[in-house]
Amino acid sequence: MxxxxxxxxxxxxxxxxxxxxxxxxxxxxxxxxxxxxxxxxxxxxxxxxxxxxxxxxxxxxxxxxxxxxxxxxxxxxxxxxxxxxxxxxxxxxxxxxxxxxxxxxxxxxxxxxxxxxxxxxxxxxxxxxxVPMTDLQYTRVFLQCAAMLGLSNADLDAMVQQGAYNVPAGECLLRCTLTRMGLYTDEKGFDVPLATRQCGLYNATSDIDQCQANVMASQCDKCKRTVTIAKDCLNMHYNVRKVGESYALELYGGVCYSSCSYFFYCYYYGCPYLSYYNYQGTGSSSYAVNSNYFEFAG
Incomplete structure (x- = not known):
């Protein structure tokens, strides 16, 4: 060595x-x-x-x-x-x-x-x-997907106000974004190692492969399938957030792990726009951070 x-x-x-x-x-x-x-x-x-x-x-x-x-x-x-x-x-x-x-x-x-x-x-x-995407790259992909799907500002505002889960177009928006990020395919579902490199570890089910296979066998709608796998297999949740005059997609776990958080530019990218308090860095090989309190900024 x-x-x-x-x-x-x-x-x-x-x-x-x-x-x-x-x-x-x-x-x-x-x-x-x-x-x-x-x-x-x-x-x-x-x-x-x-x-x-x-x-x-x-x-x-x-x-x-x-x-x-x-x-x-x-x-x-x-x-x-x-x-x-x-x-x-x-x-x-x-x-x-x-x-x-x-x-x-x-x-x-x-x-x-x-x-x-x-x-x-x-x-x-x-x-x-x-190579994990930066927040700028991640946002660009999301906005490109919104444009390709023909979504208007009114559609995105509805997701902000009602929650992306409650607006049908939000399902296909998530599928497009994750596909363009290289983290998801219709044929195989999530590439878990890549998703982990993008955003640390989600509180996933113990057998992700079997969970994904079950959802793919039972859900024919590709957009709904993406959301179901994200929620049920990876415990991944999403929402659309207004950022000034623009928009951003938030991905986060049921428990957003410290390796998925930001401290200025921490280079864990999948959970943007998180702020946290009582920050303390660790000396571990993962170089995760400890935080006593998380909240979505803004």
Whole structure:
């Protein structure tokens, strides 16, 4: 697991163009993102800020806390015989968190990244990972879907006032948005690993696959099917919210987990417009946040 920097350089050379998409979803490997960053930073991939750049470009870096999100671990494969990699990684991350100031983001990213390389598992530079959407990307997809479905401001206002569940067009709006985000298909339902990368963990049923299969077998209406799977299998809820002169779609769990919340730009994107109080960051490998009180802002 040593030689982390050399792996990055090899990945940069081999994979500078390796980016795939599904609808509006983007998939990038560590290597392809490293290739982008070497161009942006005009170096060979070994610069002080390259790992920080990779985290920012791949949306796996929380710039406010100067820590990686839990999605960064997806680039590494642990040894199946290693039972202690999580504890070792957490100890390493906590040491860096205590010793390097938050404002020194490049140094923190480099040392935090080294914790994963040395303690968590083997870096797989070619493995494609879903890139979570930012709030701006997420909102753009939602508004495009509203336009494609021919929804008027009056339709969206009705969803704001009555609740999206109570307006028939809200069902197809959710289906379109989730499909364009790359998180849902009519044939297979939710891609749970991708949905998890977008918005942490929902309070889902214990057997999501079976739950989705049951709904698909019993519900023929594609829009209603999407909503039923979201509610019954993932405990995912949604609503439309007025934001100034525009609108936004909110997705949230019955219990909106801390990994799904915002603190400025926390880079967990599926639960936008959440505010919270009594904030406290943790030193865990997931870099979730603890909060004693959540509310929808505005």
């Amino acid at each position: 040593r030689g982390f920097s050399s792996l990055v350089v090899l990945a940069v050379v081999a994979l500078a163009g390796g980016v795939l998409g599904r609808h509006d979803a983007a998939f990038k490997s560590f290597g392809s993102t490293g290739g982008e960053c070497s161009q942006y930073l005009n170096n060979d991939g070994n610069g002080d800020c390259n790992i920080h750049c990779i985290g920012v470009v791949a949306h796996v870096w929380n710039d406010t806390l100067a820590k990686f999100t839990q999605n960064y671990a997806g680039y590494f494969v642990p040894d199946p015989k290693d039972d202690c990699y999580v504890n070792r990684t957490e100890r390493c991350l906590m040491q860096v968190d205590k010793s390097v100031e938050v404002y020194d983001k490049c140094t923190r990213a480099r040392q935090l990244g080294q914790c994963y390389a040395d303690q968590y598992g083997e870096l797989v530079p070619t493995q494609l990972q879903y």
